[in-house]
Amino acid sequence: GAGVSQSPSNKVTEKGKDVELRCDPISGHTALYWYRQSLGQGLEFLIYFQGNSAPDKSGLPSDRFSAERTGGSVSTLTIQRTQQEDSAVYLCASIRGLMNTEAFFGQGTRLTVV
Amino acid sequence: EDKVVQSPLSLVVHEGDTVTLNCSYEVTNFRSLLWYKQEKKAPTFLFMLTSSGIEKKSGRLSSILDKKELFSILNITATQTGDSAVYLCAVVNTNAGKSTFGDGTTLTVKP
Numbered sequence: 001g002a003g004v005s006q007s008p009s010n011k012v013t014e015k016g017k018d019v020e021l022r023c024d025p026i027s028g029h030t031a032l033y034w035y036r037q038s039l040g041q042g043l044e045f046l047i048y049f050q051g052n053s054a055p056d057k058s059g060l061p062s063d064r065f066s067a068e069r070t071g072g073s074v075s076t077l078t079i080q081r082t083q084q085e086d087s088a089v090y091l092c093a094s095i096r097g098l099m100n101t102e103a104f105f106g107q108g109t110r111l112t113v114v
Numbered sequence: 115e116d117k118v119v120q121s122p123l124s125l126v127v128h129e130g131d132t133v134t135l136n137c138s139y140e141v142t143n144f145r146s147l148l149w150y151k152q153e154k155k156a157p158t159f160l161f162m163l164t165s166s167g168i169e170k171k172s173g174r175l176s177s178i179l180d181k182k183e184l185f186s187i188l189n190i191t192a193t194q195t196g197d198s199a200v201y202l203c204a205v206v207n208t209n210a211g212k213s214t215f216g217d218g219t220t221l222t223v224k225p
């Protein structure tokens with residue numbers, strides 16, 4: 001596609017429910033990153049994929065967070081048993097390859113846990 | 115652990131002023147430093163810096179990197195209200211290609 005697409009753009013969920021966030025990277029980009037941004041804060045690294053594998057999962061805040069990527073393209077970030085502190089904007093970025101460094105960001109998913 | 119510190123955290127200026135935003139970093143195996151502008155949700159790329167002392171310039175924006183002192187600055191001259199945004203600095207580690215972001219500088223330009 002022309003850019004990185006994320007869905008949904010907004011999600012309001014009840015505490016304790018599971019949510020799934022989707023990212024469609026730019027076609028042909030092999031590297032994909034998930035970040036979280038709380039209000040007024042910088043970007044917090046969550047996980048990155050090179051192809052379908054995730055060499056670095058160190059940023060996932062807890063075992064309630066998981067992510068997968070299939071076909072070297074679409075990625076989903078799943079948050080189980082959501083908590084209020086999970087409320088944030090979740091940003092996805094794709095990069096052509098690890099030898100490139102410019103990241104193209106999606107518009108993000110604003111998650112609100114009530 | 116890689117670390118990026120930006121200063122100031124916020125800045126309010128008037129149109130026509132010149133501003134300098136700072137980014138200092140600690141990173142193992144430095145590859146590059148990037149500046150992004152974030153107006154609403156998605157950060158948009160401004161500059162990528164890999165070599166010390168070489169200024170990158172785009173219109174009223176310019177940036178330079180000092181790899182010895184481990185910092186970069188982003189200059190904006192003749193600021194306009196449209197420059198109001200959060201400016202993010204990120205460093206990339208060669209080992210993982212992972213970007214570590216600073217908390218950003220919020221710039222507000224008043225008419």
